[in-house]
Amino acid sequence: xxxxxxxxxxxxxxxxxxxxxxxxxxxxxxxxxxxxxxxxxxxxxxxxxxxxxxxxxxxxxxxxxxxxxxxxxxxxxxxxxxxxxxxxxxxxxxxxxxxxxxxxxxxxxxxxxxxxxxxxxxxxxxxxxxxxxxxxxxxxxxxxxxxxxxxxxxxxxxxxxxxxxxxxxxxxxxxxxxxxxxxxxxxxxxxxxxxxxxxxxxxxxxxxxxxxxxxxxxxxxxxxxxxxxxxxxxxxxxxxxxxxxxxxxxxxxx
Amino acid sequence: xxxxxxxxxxxxxxxxxxxxxxxxxxxxxxxxxxxxxxxxxxxxxxxxxxxxxxxxxxxxxxxxxxxxxxxxxxxxxxxxxxxxxxxxxxxxxxxxxxxxxxxxxxxxxxxxxxxxxxxxxxxxxxxxxxxxxxxxxxxxxxxxxxxxxxxxxxxxxxxxxxxxxxxxxxxxxxxxxxxxxxxxxxxxxxxxxxxxxxxxxxxxxxxxxxxxxxxxxxxxxxxxxxxxxxxxxxxxxxxxxxxxxxxxxxxxxx
DNA sequence: GGGTCGCATTGACCCAAATCAATCCTGATT
DNA sequence: AATCAGGATTGATTTGGGTCAATGCGACCC
Numbered sequence: 001x002x003x004x005x006x007x008x009x010x011x012x013x014x015x016x017x018x019x020x021x022x023x024x025x026x027x028x029x030x031x032x033x034x035x036x037x038x039x040x041x042x043x044x045x046x047x048x049x050x051x052x053x054x055x056x057x058x059x060x061x062x063x064x065x066x067x068x069x070x071x072x073x074x075x076x077x078x079x080x081x082x083x084x085x086x087x088x089x090x091x092x093x094x095x096x097x098x099x100x101x102x103x104x105x106x107x108x109x110x111x112x113x114x115x116x117x118x119x120x121x122x123x124x125x126x127x128x129x130x131x132x133x134x135x136x137x138x139x140x141x142x143x144x145x146x147x148x149x150x151x152x153x154x155x156x157x158x159x160x161x162x163x164x165x166x167x168x169x170x171x172x173x174x175x176x177x178x179x180x181x182x183x184x185x186x187x188x189x190x191x192x193x194x195x196x197x198x199x200x201x202x203x204x205x206x207x208x209x210x211x212x213x214x215x216x217x218x219x220x221x222x223x224x225x226x227x228x229x230x231x232x233x234x235x236x237x238x239x240x241x242x243x244x245x246x247x248x249x250x251x252x253x254x
Numbered sequence: 255x256x257x258x259x260x261x262x263x264x265x266x267x268x269x270x271x272x273x274x275x276x277x278x279x280x281x282x283x284x285x286x287x288x289x290x291x292x293x294x295x296x297x298x299x300x301x302x303x304x305x306x307x308x309x310x311x312x313x314x315x316x317x318x319x320x321x322x323x324x325x326x327x328x329x330x331x332x333x334x335x336x337x338x339x340x341x342x343x344x345x346x347x348x349x350x351x352x353x354x355x356x357x358x359x360x361x362x363x364x365x366x367x368x369x370x371x372x373x374x375x376x377x378x379x380x381x382x383x384x385x386x387x388x389x390x391x392x393x394x395x396x397x398x399x400x401x402x403x404x405x406x407x408x409x410x411x412x413x414x415x416x417x418x419x420x421x422x423x424x425x426x427x428x429x430x431x432x433x434x435x436x437x438x439x440x441x442x443x444x445x446x447x448x449x450x451x452x453x454x455x456x457x458x459x460x461x462x463x464x465x466x467x468x469x470x471x472x473x474x475x476x477x478x479x480x481x482x483x484x485x486x487x488x489x490x491x492x493x494x495x496x497x498x499x500x501x502x503x504x505x506x507x508x
Numbered sequence: 509g510g511g512t513c514g515c516a517t518t519g520a521c522c523c524a525a526a527t528c529a530a531t532c533c534t535g536a537t538t
Numbered sequence: 539a540a541t542c543a544g545g546a547t548t549g550a551t552t553t554g555g556g557t558c559a560a561t562g563c564g565a566c567c568c
Contacts, residue, residue, distance in 0.1 A: 078409045081501045086412040088405035099402075101395050106402055133387055140394045141355050147397060148353075148360055150404040151342035155332045157411035158340040158459025162525065197546060205412025210525055212547055229533090229546075247335045416555065451516060464555055466517055483516075483564095 018042055022118070027094040028068045029142060032134040040128060041135075046119050050111035057098065057109045065119040066098030072115030073194040076107045077202060087203040089146070092176060096142050100126070113194055157205045160245055165204040166214040167244035170224065174234055190233040218243070272296055276372070281348040282322045283396060286388040294382060295389075300373050304365035311352065311363045319373040320352030326369030327448045330361045331456055341457040343400070346430060350396050354380070367448055411459045414499055419458040420468040421498035424478065428488055444487040472497070 019042040025031060030041055047070070050056055056074060057063050069091050076089030088107055091097055099105040103122060120128075129136045156168050177191035178184055193200070201208045218224045223243055225233040234240050273296040279285060284295055301324070304310055310328060311317045323345050330343030342361055345351055353359040357376060374382075383390045410422050431445035432438055447454070455462045472478045477497055479487040488494050 076405075078405065080409070080413065080499055082499075084413045086409040088408045099398065101398055107405060130387070130391075133384070133390070136387070136390060136394065137384075140390065140397065143394065143397045143401060144353065144355055147401050147404060150401060150408065151330075151332065151361060154342045154404065154408055154411055155334070155340040157408055159334065159338040196544095207526060208546080209527085209548085213525090216547070245334055245336075450514095461556060462516080463518085463557085467555090470517070 017047075019045070022070070024068065024070055024094040028118075029096050029135060029139050030068075032138045033132065034134065037132050037134060040132075041120075044120055044124050044128070048117050048119055050115040050117070052111055052113055054111045054115075055108065056111055056115070056117070057105055059106055059108050060104060062103040063098060063105070064103075064122055066100060066122050066125060067096070067117050067119035069093050069095050069097055070116040070118050072111060072113040074115055075110050075112050075195075075199060075202075077110070078107050085202050086205060087199070088150075090203065095146075096139065098122075100129075100139060112196075112199060162204075162206055162210050162214050163217065163243060164245040165206060166200075166211065166218065167223070167240055168246070169200065169204060170218075170232060170234070171240060171244050171246065173232075174237070174240070185237055187236050188233065189237065190227065190231065193230045193232060271301075273299070276324070278322065278324055278348040282372075283350050283389060283393050284322075286392045287386065288388065291386050291388060294386075295374075298374055298378050298382070302371050302373055304369040304371070306365055306367055308365045308369075309362065310365055310369070310371070311359055313360055313362050314358060316357040317352060317359070318357075318376055320354060320376050320379060321350070321371050321373035323347050323349050323351055324370040324372050326365060326367040328369055329364050329366050329449075329453060329456075331364070332361050339456050340459060341453070343404075344457065349400075350393065352376075354383075354393060366450075366453060416458075416460055416464050416468050417471065417497060418499040419460060420454075420465065420472065421477070421494055422500070423454065423458060424472075424486060424488070425494060425498050425500065427486075428491070428494070439491055441490050442487065443491065444481065444485065447484045447486060 019025065019030060019038045022028070022030075030038060033041060045067070050072075059078065071093055074091040074095075074097060075087050076091065077085055077087045079085045091109075097109060097117065129139070156165055160168060173191055173193065174185050174189055178186070178189060195203065197208050197211050200206075201211045204211065215224075215226075219226055222235065223239055225235065227233055273279065273284060273292045276282070276284075284292060287295060299321070304326075313332065325347055328345040328349075328351060329341050330345065331339055331341040333339045345363075351363060351371065383393070410419055414422060427445055427447065428439050428443055432440070432443060449457065451462045451465050454460075455465045458465065460468075469478075469480075473480055476489065477493055479489065481487055
């Protein structure tokens with residue numbers, strides 16, 4: 001807790017992969033950059049890896065780097081003085097990590113799986129932003145998408161029951177997993193839970209016990225099957241959507 | 255509910271006020287625009303007013319205009335198929351309303367007080383964005399601030415008790431009111447509740463009854479005084495902060 | 509003045525999820 | 539094989555806030 005230098009450079013990968021070959025180009029902040037811009041980005045980027053549980057940034061502390069999640073999952077969370085914790089963001093590959101336009105982020109970021117980041121020195125990145133409208137535009141789009149996701153999440157936190165929360169979370173993971181595999185979310189889909197029960201509780205505004213009970217319930221009800229404790233199979237996606245309180249059939253009808 | 259043309263032009267004010275004299279310049283999306291940019295903005299803006307309760311935009315429907323709140327308060331909310339509703343944004347003067355980069359917003363927007371908007375035709379505004387980095391940059395900043403606010407809100411929705419939620423909401427209003435009056439939030443501060451009990455319940459993820467009970471409790475406990483049903487006075491701001499579960503004294507200590 | 513409509517408050521009761529408290533895995537260590 | 543540790547599950551009990559229901563209080567209109 002009193003490390004003088006947080007974020008010790010655990011594994012500073014050589015810039016082995018050129019941006020052009022980056023697996024997450026296409027969705028990341030660099031997706032609209034032209035060849036020339038990409039070359040400049042490539043020149044100033046560094047990779048860094050984090051082990052599960054490792055702190056990536058701390059609320060209220062200035063950080064000199066910001067960047068993109070290349071591999072793994074990062075949890076953003078806020079903690080109250082008495083220890084109550086709420087996750088406020090869950091970042092997957094291609095998401096942008098760190099607070100642009102301000103050196104201090106108002107949340108902690110922790111690696112929940114092995115994580116690889118593509119980092120830029122803040123000042124240098126912001127200078128580049130000014131000169132590269134295509135990148136700034138993309139960053140705006142990413143931020144707007146994140147805001148939309150946050151608003152969906154607010155509906156979940158404020159108005160959904162524990163069961164609906166769990167089911168909604170599984171829907172999100174299923175969709176993301178399907179997207180990653182380049183298929184549409186269909187029946188029989190099988191995917192990993194990247195979070196522990198505790199992290200799921202933090203995400204959903206519940207306790208560990210309630211998370212566990214609701215998962216057990218969904219299992220008994222046949223909505224999901226647990227291959228192992230971290231792997232879920234969904235026999236019928238429409239049923240899961242229904243339990244999640246999403247309007248499975250026709251939307252926005254009166 | 256089946257109006258062919260939503261957003262009927264109730265009162266299309268002539269562009270009487272030039273952008274240069276706009277009361278909310280300084281914080282709005284146009285705050286960093288230079289004289290030339292401002293002239294272009296001024297040429298394409300229109301004002302429109304909405305009565306309390308009037309719908310400004312509907313989830314899932316394409317809208318042709320986006321813009322800035324000049325006067326009044328706008329509530330963004332999402333509704334589930336069975337009527338459960340959660341507010342996901344509360345916009346005050348200088349906030350930017352509408353989903354840039356996409357014609358369809360995933361939430362409803364309703365005027366909660368008399369509202370005046372400064373509107374732009376979407377396509378024209380986006381073209382202008384491309385050509386005016388200063389405005390695009392400011393829009394990014396505004397969006398990032400909104401995202402931060404949404405994350406604070408998520409902590410409130412997921413982890414705070416009803417009493418803390420009410421107190422937190424009052425803190426937000428008190429701060430905003432103080433800011434509007436150009437003073438710092440101090441003891442004895444008096445401000446208006448812009449929302450009905452029902453809207454407060456939607457904001458906080460509670461029921462009307464709980465909102466009412468908790469306000470009564472805060473009143474009995476002497477934390478607040480009700481001048482009238484819509485006007486609150488805070489005798490001791492530190493006490494309110496404490497009840498809100500905010501770390502009143504020194505922050506981020508171990 | 510009396511009626512009514514739309515909020516707001518207050519009370520009685522109930523239930524979903526939190527809390528408290530044992531186990532139970534499963535994998536790592538010796 | 540035995541021990542241990544960190545999650546995960548399950549059960550018993552409590553409780554904060556939801557639900558249902560009655561009442562209050564202006565503001566507005568006949």
